[in-house]
Amino acid sequence: MDYAIYTENLTKKFGEFIAVNNVSLKIKQGSIYGLLGSNGSGKSTTIRMLCGILKPTSGKIYLWQNENITDELKLKIGYMSQKFSLYPSLTIKENIKFYANLYGLNEDLLNIRMQEIMKMAGIVDKKDYLVSQLSGGWKQRLALGCAIIHKPKLLFLDEPTSGADPKARKIFWQIIEDLIKQNITVIVTTHFMEEAELCHKIGFLHAGKLLIEDTPLNIKKSVADENTSLNKVFALLVKQKAVNNDA
Numbered sequence: 001m002d003y004a005i006y007t008e009n010l011t012k013k014f015g016e017f018i019a020v021n022n023v024s025l026k027i028k029q030g031s032i033y034g035l036l037g038s039n040g041s042g043k044s045t046t047i048r049m050l051c052g053i054l055k056p057t058s059g060k061i062y063l064w065q066n067e068n069i070t071d072e073l074k075l076k077i078g079y080m081s082q083k084f085s086l087y088p089s090l091t092i093k094e095n096i097k098f099y100a101n102l103y104g105l106n107e108d109l110l111n112i113r114m115q116e117i118m119k120m121a122g123i124v125d126k127k128d129y130l131v132s133q134l135s136g137g138w139k140q141r142l143a144l145g146c147a148i149i150h151k152p153k154l155l156f157l158d159e160p161t162s163g164a165d166p167k168a169r170k171i172f173w174q175i176i177e178d179l180i181k182q183n184i185t186v187i188v189t190t191h192f193m194e195e196a197e198l199c200h201k202i203g204f205l206h207a208g209k210l211l212i213e214d215t216p217l218n219i220k221k222s223v224a225d226e227n228t229s230l231n232k233v234f235a236l237l238v239k240q241k242a243v244n245n246d247a
């Protein structure tokens with residue numbers, strides 16, 4: 001099986017503290033993978049290692065079967081953090097141009113991508129607005145556009161919808177589903193279980209460990225039954241783990 005991402009016993013320690021503990025993931029190209037877990041469970045640290053920002057303490061990461069995350073591979077990755085790396089005092093156009101320059105897009109390509117991104121974000125008529133004038137939903141879609149200006153094959157979204165209203169979240173997920181149709185692989189962290197349900201596969205992290213990885217339906221069936229909510233399923237898994245640790 002050709003995976004976009006495959007990890008073996010990925011571990012990250014900060015001093016003596018183990019933030020990510022022997023995590024082995026398998027993520028197919030062209031799929032949406034949800035990384036779930038409570039605050040501090042190790043989601044962002046895992047993502048940072050997968051995009052080559054943070055060096056693992058031990059374990060292996062393969063991106064499209066390559067063991068080293070080279071600069072060439074990094075060009076195939078897009079990353080959107082929960083803080084949206086946008087410049088509020090610049091216009092939409094200027095923000096897009098800034099990211100286009102970072103990735104070395106020429107003027108012609110920049111103009112094409114600018115139109116595509118503004119269309120995708122629903123901000124074609126707002127290109128000269130300052131980012132500070134935009135609502136949360138528009139900012140979020142613009143940040144997504146900037147993260148994919150270079151057409152990455154792999155896109156990391158770290159809590160992209162936190163702070164967005166339900167309507168904006170719905171539009172955002174429609175865009176993600178369109179990206180998947182273009183064979184992009186999306187790894188997303190979220191606290192919203194209705195978003196987790198939209199992922200092809202989810203991995204549930206707890207205290208740095210991957211407790212389970214499968215489709216939302218299979219996870220529900222294996223832990224409880226298909227009518228149980230994911231929130232409840234994860235609570236059960238954490239409880240089971242605590243019991244096993246005590247035993």
Ligand SMILES: Nc1ncnc2c1ncn2[C@@H]1O[C@H](COP(=O)(O)OP(=O)(O)OP(=O)(O)O)[C@@H](O)[C@H]1O
Pocket residue numbers: 014019037038039040041042043044045046
């Ligand atoms: N640079 C660092 N130095 C020390 N500890 C860190 C560092 N980065 C993260 N941690 C710790 O590692 C643990 C996992 O953090 P991480 O940010 O990966 O969690 P998370 O699941 O993304 O949480 P959240 O949902 O709050 O973003 C936390 O206890 C955090 O305090």
